[in-house]
Amino acid sequence: MEFDQSNIVEGADGQNAPIERIEELFSLLDLAESQVSSSADKAIKDINAFCDALSAAIEAAIETRKQALTAEVLKAKAEGIAGLKPYREAVGSRLGTINESDANICSALSRPGKRGRSKNTLRIPRKEELPHISVQLPGRALQTKVCNEIMAAGKVSSRGPVQLTFIEEKPGALLLNWEEVDQGRAVDFCQFRLQRAHGDACHNPSLEANFHDIYRGPDASFLAKELIPGDPYTFRVCSRAEGDQEWSAWSLPKVAITRLKHFGWQIDNPNYQVTNDNKIASKISSDPSVLYSCGAQFGPGHSIEFTVLEAKECMSDEGFGLASKKLAGDSLFQTGTLIVNGQGSIFVDGSAKTTKLPALTLGSKVTFTCEEVASDRMRVHIDSDNKTVTYDWRVPAQPLLFVLGFGQVGWKVLVE
Template sequence: MEEAEVERLIVEARESMEAAANYQRELQHRLKGLSQARTQIKESAAQTRETLRQHFQDMRNGVTKMLEERLAVLLQQVEAIELQNIKPLDDCQKVLEHGISTAQDLLREGAVAVSGKPGTDHQTLCNFTNKALHIQLDSLPEVPSLIEVPCLSAQLDDSLLSVARDQISSHGTVASRPPVQIEELTERPGGILVKWCKVDDDFVVQDYRLQYRRHNSGHFEDAYVGHECEFIVLQIDPNVDYQFRVCARGDGRQEWSPWSVPQMGHTCLIPHEWSPGLEGYSLSSRRNIALRNDSPCQSVLYSKSATYFPGQTLTFRVETTGQPDKRDSIGVCVEKDNGCDSMQRDKAVCISPGGAVFVNGKEMTNQLPPVSPGSTITFDMALVSLGPSNNNEGPHHKRRVTISSGTREVVFDWLLEQSCDALYFGCSFIHPSWKVLVF
């Protein structure tokens, strides 16, 4: 009995030790998270201080430069007015000074002529008198009065300081957190679905801006600018970490808000690719875009491999359209069949450009909107059940399929006679100019 009790106590002790170890790990994990939070506050505060100092230094330099430039313009205007109006006065001064000099000379000559000194005679007096008559001593130049000449002054509006004070006192704000944050990162084949949300109810959003980059590599690049709150970033390499951030622009404003806290994401799903080498279709460098060219083709263009798994969303975006044909189709299938010219066949579900939905080659009653340039078609599948069939033909594998296009969707159960982990996707177009992007 004692041995059993000891064994029980040992088991309980080990369980307590394991619980303590788990508790310790969880506390250490939370301590690490707390340290990261503290670091975020400290680093963002330091960066904000530097941003504020640099901004106001730039503002100070800019205002100083503008004031100096305006002062220089006004001083130039003063100099121009001064020079323009001083010149006539200078000319008048020269005339007056010349007249004074002439009068002084005449006075000296007259004094000599009337002095009665030896050597003066009648002829001298006559010459002096004639000279005085020719000088026109009764003609005086006009001298402008003080009210007729400029009196420069500066008109300065002190209200500028009041306006500047009002503007400066409300210039700039400090926010404890950005008005928008990334909410969810979902891996997609060759891409990542980024969802974000507004966390400041008082912030009226005009546009969102999403950027991404490889982790700690290079600069952020714009991925999306618009009104939506989610976007699929394509051309993401599998098993590589990427950073994402988002900001917003307020209604009626030009500047963007502060960036959200960067979030890390990656995808382990290989990108969807069209199969190369089929005459009649030209592929992009990443093989995710197929263009129906002018070459004849009587076969379906399939995916390179079966990369569509249940639980995922497969999306086709029709970039351009051509002349439609009743055999045209876009969809998924269990296996490749190079002998068919359409996806409207057994073991396949598809949609035609007209919006008709085909399941195992049979057209459904429900339809989707016709395809047009820019149309997006999505396939969502989920395994529903695995059980015996009613006619003893073996087990049937059922999938709940949702095909969406525009604002409408069609939901149905697709029965397969064999298990299938992943599906191929494909498209077929009889006429050229159709271009389809898959992701």
């Protein structure tokens, strides 16, 4: 949080600042101090939790390994003693029937290295043949390694090296932008990680458990889709430099809401079945028919993607796109429309353009993005299969309808 100190001093010295403004500044300072204190308290709590968990895990691992090694030693001991049992039994049985011919037993017991004097002589295994149980331990090397790892664990950051800078409402979505704010780090970040939690996690810390990844990649912006209009969502971002294994500290979390309804189709056209929260339209009759969006939802700064979920043979009079108003009849190719037909041809105000996109097939994705050029003109970018075309379309810079029109049964299109 940044403050303009010169304005504060000037206002205070010149006694020109109204009392309401002074009180507002004090409130801002209270919030700033609260953020610093609460974040520090949370950091200390996280440190204690981490150290306690690490200590418990290390103690448990040491105890488990100690018991495992001890069990191996006891097993080796038991096996060694069990191997001597037959010799003890044989010696005991001879002691019960000792005679002159067995006198060699005493000699064998006193001289275990002497063998072969009598076929009745008992031989006790030599020391070299008996188990001599030992254990090989790493000594101080492991202790030093573990201690060094622990001493290097953790890092305190005053703030994350990247911060969310701008969040823009989109239909059923939010466009998030972030940038590097730590100018002292001469690092080119190769990857960003964006997380989202449903709800206001800033005022309800229990919602932090809901954070989950929604984007990982090199871009410094992302369109978070499938949001419930009117519901708050909390976002945070971190980064990782090339070669690093660990992620950086999180940015300051930000709560945002989109009040714009997500893109959807009208549901009152009997020639189409509209499902999935009005996002998917399926052609269910063979009558040519135009299906409209539920209102003029698409405008400057928006991006809309049509995805073909099911397809039939491409026809030249079928397709989808944008319209500035309701159309006369069931033809898409009229003044006030920008259409991509089933064969990939592009029509602006009913006239075909020379540039073509790939034909519509199963899995095709066509994206329309527009920006305002003048009050009566918009620039529309159309992307499909890594090919992009751009047109300056002479229509009022205001929200537009999106439309589709098919005659064959079986087409299914998702819009988002």
